[in-house]
Amino acid sequence: MPMDLAKFQELVARAVEDRADLLADPALNPEYKPLAALIDNLLRENQALRHDHRIAVNYIRDKINQMLEVIGTSPLKPEELDEKNLIGLDPLGIISQSFTQILEHSNLINRNLRLARDETRAIFASVGGGLLVMDNDRNILAANNHFREMFSPGADEIVGKRCYEIICGNENQPRESCCFKRMMASGRLASLPDWRFGDKHFSIVATPIRDSLGDIVKCVVLYIDITELIQIRLALDEERERLSTTLESIADGVIAIDNRGSITLMNNAAAEITGWSRAEAVDQPICSVFKVADQGDSRYHGDLLDEIIANNKSKVERLDNTLLLNRQGKWRDIYLSAAPIHQYDRSHAGTIFVFRDITREKRLDEELAKANRLDSLGIFAGGIAHDFNNLLTGILGNVSLARLKTDPDEKNRLLNETEKSTFRAKGLTQQLLTFAKGGMPVKKSVLIGELIKESVEFTLRGSGVSCDLKIADDLLPVEADEDQISQVIQNLVLNSRQAMSDQGGVIELTAGNVEIAADQEPLLAPGRYVKISITDRGSGIPKKIIDQIFDPFFTTKESGSGLGLATSYSIIRKHHGNITVESKRGKGTTFYLYLPAAREKPAAAPKTGTGVTGGSGRILIMDDEELVRKVTGSMLEHSGYDVELADAGAEAIEKYRKAAREGRPFAVVLMDLTIPNGMGGKEAVAALLAIDPAARVIAASGYSNDPVMADYRSYGFRQVIAKPYKIGELNEVVAEVIGAED
Amino acid sequence: MTNETRKTIEVDMRGQVCPSTLLVALDNINRNQKELSSGAVKLLIRTDNRNATTTIPHTAANMGYNTEVVSRDGYYELLISHLE
Numbered sequence: 001m002p003m004d005l006a007k008f009q010e011l012v013a014r015a016v017e018d019r020a021d022l023l024a025d026p027a028l029n030p031e032y033k034p035l036a037a038l039i040d041n042l043l044r045e046n047q048a049l050r051h052d053h054r055i056a057v058n059y060i061r062d063k064i065n066q067m068l069e070v071i072g073t074s075p076l077k078p079e080e081l082d083e084k085n086l087i088g089l090d091p092l093g094i095i096s097q098s099f100t101q102i103l104e105h106s107n108l109i110n111r112n113l114r115l116a117r118d119e120t121r122a123i124f125a126s127v128g129g130g131l132l133v134m135d136n137d138r139n140i141l142a143a144n145n146h147f148r149e150m151f152s153p154g155a156d157e158i159v160g161k162r163c164y165e166i167i168c169g170n171e172n173q174p175r176e177s178c179c180f181k182r183m184m185a186s187g188r189l190a191s192l193p194d195w196r197f198g199d200k201h202f203s204i205v206a207t208p209i210r211d212s213l214g215d216i217v218k219c220v221v222l223y224i225d226i227t228e229l230i231q232i233r234l235a236l237d238e239e240r241e242r243l244s245t246t247l248e249s250i251a252d253g254v255i256a257i258d259n260r261g262s263i264t265l266m267n268n269a270a271a272e273i274t275g276w277s278r279a280e281a282v283d284q285p286i287c288s289v290f291k292v293a294d295q296g297d298s299r300y301h302g303d304l305l306d307e308i309i310a311n312n313k314s315k316v317e318r319l320d321n322t323l324l325l326n327r328q329g330k331w332r333d334i335y336l337s338a339a340p341i342h343q344y345d346r347s348h349a350g351t352i353f354v355f356r357d358i359t360r361e362k363r364l365d366e367e368l369a370k371a372n373r374l375d376s377l378g379i380f381a382g383g384i385a386h387d388f389n390n391l392l393t394g395i396l397g398n399v400s401l402a403r404l405k406t407d408p409d410e411k412n413r414l415l416n417e418t419e420k421s422t423f424r425a426k427g428l429t430q431q432l433l434t435f436a437k438g439g440m441p442v443k444k445s446v447l448i449g450e451l452i453k454e455s456v457e458f459t460l461r462g463s464g465v466s467c468d469l470k471i472a473d474d475l476l477p478v479e480a481d482e483d484q485i486s487q488v489i490q491n492l493v494l495n496s497r498q499a500m501s502d503q504g505g506v507i508e509l510t511a512g513n514v515e516i517a518a519d520q521e522p523l524l525a526p527g528r529y530v531k532i533s534i535t536d537r538g539s540g541i542p543k544k545i546i547d548q549i550f551d552p553f554f555t556t557k558e559s560g561s562g563l564g565l566a567t568s569y570s571i572i573r574k575h576h577g578n579i580t581v582e583s584k585r586g587k588g589t590t591f592y593l594y595l596p597a598a599r600e601k602p603a604a605a606p607k608t609g610t611g612v613t614g615g616s617g618r619i620l621i622m623d624d625e626e627l628v629r630k631v632t633g634s635m636l637e638h639s640g641y642d643v644e645l646a647d648a649g650a651e652a653i654e655k656y657r658k659a660a661r662e663g664r665p666f667a668v669v670l671m672d673l674t675i676p677n678g679m680g681g682k683e684a685v686a687a688l689l690a691i692d693p694a695a696r697v698i699a700a701s702g703y704s705n706d707p708v709m710a711d712y713r714s715y716g717f718r719q720v721i722a723k724p725y726k727i728g729e730l731n732e733v734v735a736e737v738i739g740a741e742d
Numbered sequence: 743m744t745n746e747t748r749k750t751i752e753v754d755m756r757g758q759v760c761p762s763t764l765l766v767a768l769d770n771i772n773r774n775q776k777e778l779s780s781g782a783v784k785l786l787i788r789t790d791n792r793n794a795t796t797t798i799p800h801t802a803a804n805m806g807y808n809t810e811v812v813s814r815d816g817y818y819e820l821l822i823s824h825l826e
Contacts, residue, residue, distance in 0.1 A: 073796075
């Protein structure tokens, strides 16, 4: 039997295990040799294939690891991926696909970098200053055209040279101010605001560029030519210095504010006038330093200031009537002008106030006005004396005739004539009082038609000149001091009268309403005005002197003071009006007078004439003048009253007290306001009211413009009566006071 | 907000007998390239392989992605999104 199959299988398994040739096994049955040779051959082939497979797998693994390394990660560990999984996972596919993405991403980054580089180049070329790129050893890496034009015009290539060879001139050791040196030392941006190079000025900024380790490897230096800026700044400084010197040397106060109302500038004169030092005032709100008010409203409340500041379009000028409350609490008269400050784009940046202390000038003006009044009074005195003598002649003549007449009707007629003359004399004294009045001007809303008429009559009295008066019926009221306006009319009419050389003639005076538009008349704000024209037919004013006629002390008359027109001008300007003049040689002169129309209506005139003829009761009459005491006593006795007389305050009080004690009290006391060397009505009424608060006292005065007469109630009087008075007026006033309820 | 419209694809590789965390992560990135690049999706990978917290963000960055790494209890969360 041949070698059995089981034995052969055993020999094959051992050969495989020992990796030995089957043929070499001595135990092999020779019959199996061809089969064994085939098996040996197959085994050797299998071994060779396994070897090749391992090489291939190792190759793949190496390449994967190589790629992973390129990606930047650690190689695969053998236990991480066995051969089977290595193929199954398709790492090469994954990595190559990832590479595609990495490449795409890199391309995108490159594109962006190219764009950024182009942008940087464009900036480098077009930037307004000179740009220099250097390494950390001051080797020039790049420079733009501006830099070359600034520091090396027409020179050869500068890249590769050191910066100091181009700029500082072969200076190896950088200066302390060198931006590069300071930038390298601090590691931060360094700048130099003003660096001189020849006759040029530059501002320099050096900026470091760092590598990924944070070391400075390069820097960019920017040079900006600021020569023009420096020149402008110098010119500005000079201008500011000039302005400041001018501001400090002028006598006018100057204050500037910004548009929030804070003070930004104040000169010496302003400090002196306001009493605030510059250091204290600057940055303060204007209203706390510059306290101004209108004279007509002399209590400071900031309204005027607000009004001026609010007007940010045009200049405001206040020649008169402006008061300033200084730090010491004193009111000063000022001239004030204010103008808006505009920025280059015309927007409002603040306000500038220019003002002058005119307190002294104003006092001088008032003195001038007083002197003018006295001067004019002298001229009128003749005419007045003439008229007064005429009236006295009438009174005296009629009284002496009445004495001689026995016929009661004839006597009555003569006494009526006497009364008429007396009333005309009363009118004359009233005018004299008005004219002689001094003190502060008091403005109120008035209709000046009657005032014009009276002033004209008064001025032309006793002269051969008459006046053709044309006063509009609808004449608007004006805000005026009646006495001052009367003085102006008198001055102008007197001027006209003198121009007609007292040879007689007619002066024309018209008064009417006009509407003045903006910029229509110099010095006049737009609005409604009363215009008065006074025309004479005199010789006219020569052209060469017409501009001087309103100047104080300018006169062409031998006896003239040169104050009349100056005072008139001053008064009218204080009323915010104006006077202008037109004259033709040989034909005559016209003065035009403008007064702003009042907003308010004038107060109604007091009522008169109740027609009371008498009454009863006890009346005490106090007057220092015996003639007045007696005649007033007689008039009241005639009307049915019981009368007692006193010559001064002390006696009146004693008599009042005694009568009260005796149970015969006085119903009314009539007191003269002015008693020389004795207690007058003002004090006496106070004393009397202290004894009897219910006392009814009437004030009487020859000074019809005494302030007590205008404001009698606040002094304690029940009523007033102006001397001289007729029996009828006296009866009305006394009856009214007796009849009035407490 | 664009965040609200974004979808998150989650891949949990914890406890896996992991052939290679990075290769699996890259495979996921590649397969979702379009949506990841447009910002439409985010990829959230959970792994307990510490080494992956360095290798994945580094490779993702080269491919143009941003990776946020958050350490959780015993594992890491890597949120991969388009670099804006």
